Amino acid sequence: MSGIYIHIPFCKQACSYCDFYFLTRGELRQPFVDALVSEIQSYKDSKFAKESVQTIYLGGGTPSLLNEKQLESIFESLHEVFLVDPVEVTMELNPDDVTPEYLSMIRDLGVNRASMGVQSFDKKILEFMHRAHNPGEAIHALEALQKTGFPSFTADLIYGNPGQSAAKLKRDIDQLLSFDPPHISAYSLTIEPKTRLGKQVELGRINPPDDDRVSEHFDLVRSELQKAGLEQYEVSNFAKPGKEAVHNSNYWNHENYIGLGPSAHSFWRDKEGAKRWLNQANLKNYLNNPSGSYREEEENLSPKTLGEERIMLGLRTKWGVSEKNLEEMYDYRFSDKQRKWIEKQIKKSFFERENDVFRMTAEGLKISDHLVVDLLALGE
Numbered sequence: 001m002s003g004i005y006i007h008i009p010f011c012k013q014a015c016s017y018c019d020f021y022f023l024t025r026g027e028l029r030q031p032f033v034d035a036l037v038s039e040i041q042s043y044k045d046s047k048f049a050k051e052s053v054q055t056i057y058l059g060g061g062t063p064s065l066l067n068e069k070q071l072e073s074i075f076e077s078l079h080e081v082f083l084v085d086p087v088e089v090t091m092e093l094n095p096d097d098v099t100p101e102y103l104s105m106i107r108d109l110g111v112n113r114a115s116m117g118v119q120s121f122d123k124k125i126l127e128f129m130h131r132a133h134n135p136g137e138a139i140h141a142l143e144a145l146q147k148t149g150f151p152s153f154t155a156d157l158i159y160g161n162p163g164q165s166a167a168k169l170k171r172d173i174d175q176l177l178s179f180d181p182p183h184i185s186a187y188s189l190t191i192e193p194k195t196r197l198g199k200q201v202e203l204g205r206i207n208p209p210d211d212d213r214v215s216e217h218f219d220l221v222r223s224e225l226q227k228a229g230l231e232q233y234e235v236s237n238f239a240k241p242g243k244e245a246v247h248n249s250n251y252w253n254h255e256n257y258i259g260l261g262p263s264a265h266s267f268w269r270d271k272e273g274a275k276r277w278l279n280q281a282n283l284k285n286y287l288n289n290p291s292g293s294y295r296e297e298e299e300n301l302s303p304k305t306l307g308e309e310r311i312m313l314g315l316r317t318k319w320g321v322s323e324k325n326l327e328e329m330y331d332y333r334f335s336d337k338q339r340k341w342i343e344k345q346i347k348k349s350f351f352e353r354e355n356d357v358f359r360m361t362a363e364g365l366k367i368s369d370h371l372v373v374d375l376l377a378l379g380e
């Protein structure tokens with residue numbers, strides 16, 4: 001069982017906070033699709049094409065900038081090369097690209113889960129983020145999902161914006177919930193150094209909200225979503241029962257996946273060992289040699305590294321980590337120091353234990369990154 005991630009590296013404009021790999025040069029879209037098809041073909045008859053593909057995820061960038069013919073050729077070659085039998089095919093969509101016709105078209109191609117980049121319904125906040133869409137387009141896109149009866153969808157929300165009051169955030173949450181989403185990803189605005197926002201913060205032109213404000217926003221998001229039946233199952237992800245994202249959950253569980261397109265990561269684990277590699281984040285090189293672009297920064301992963309990753313990823317989820325699973329899958333055992341530390345965190349209500357499973361409480365999840373670093377530092 002495996003997954004496929006495809007990175008579509010194009011956007012209409014650069015959002016102020018974004019540090020993903022993308023370009024705004026539309027004329028390169030068709031050459032990119034041709035190169036992507038070549039990259040897919042390069043996997044033909046390889047061991048990677050012999051496992052059944054359970055999930056496909058089209059991310060970016062903005063996959064909804066591709067037209068029907070381009071998407072068709074991508075899906076056709078995926079079917080030709082891989083054993084595609086997916087339970088979940090997700091495509092990221094930007095609201096300004098979405099029409100009922102576009103949704104019907106991607107549904108016909110097999111997409112059964114739309115990931116809508118809403119972020120906010122507030123005009124000023126969307127402008128501050130330099131998003132390409134406006135509030136009306138976000139509403140129309142969500143209406144179109146309802147109108148076409150799209151099988152499933154998720155929407156992104158960003159909180160912790162400068163100047164965003166709790167009341168404004170509550171309005172965003174209420175508006176999103178009025179569309180009864182089965183899944184929501186909610187992120188706090190992060191300031192990445194090489195972005196436009198990062199530079200503005202560095203120059204002192206923008207003051208990001210302090211940690212208390214962000215924590216207050218997070219509490220609001222969590223309690224409002226919980227009231228609507230969306231349970232927090234990962235630090236940034238909320239879902240109705242059974243609507244958790246399969247593709248992302250597979251990342252957290254170390255299932256195999258192949259990443260296609262510039263800047264995509266791959267992970268593969270079999271009897272020969274475990275490897276992770278990265279496609280170079282360079283479209284020019286990718287266009288020249290799509291199948292040669294893979295395996296940059298190839299890394300062999302030891303069982304210890306995998307065990308640590310499992311702890312790091314598992315503790316971000318409601319499922320936590322099982323000691324038995326750590327031992328069986330990764331030969332990883334907690335040291336005495338780690339055990340003592342975990343007991344302390346249980347007393348402080350940051351961790352909880354059920355049989356051999358450790359997980360973070362809602363309070364622990366708020367500071368999960370710090371807790372994981374401390375825990376791993378005490379390992380042998």
Ligand code: SF4
Pocket residue numbers: 010011012013014015018019020022060061062094117
């Ligand atoms: S649309 Fe998405 S990928 Fe493109 S710039 Fe905005 S946040 Fe980044």
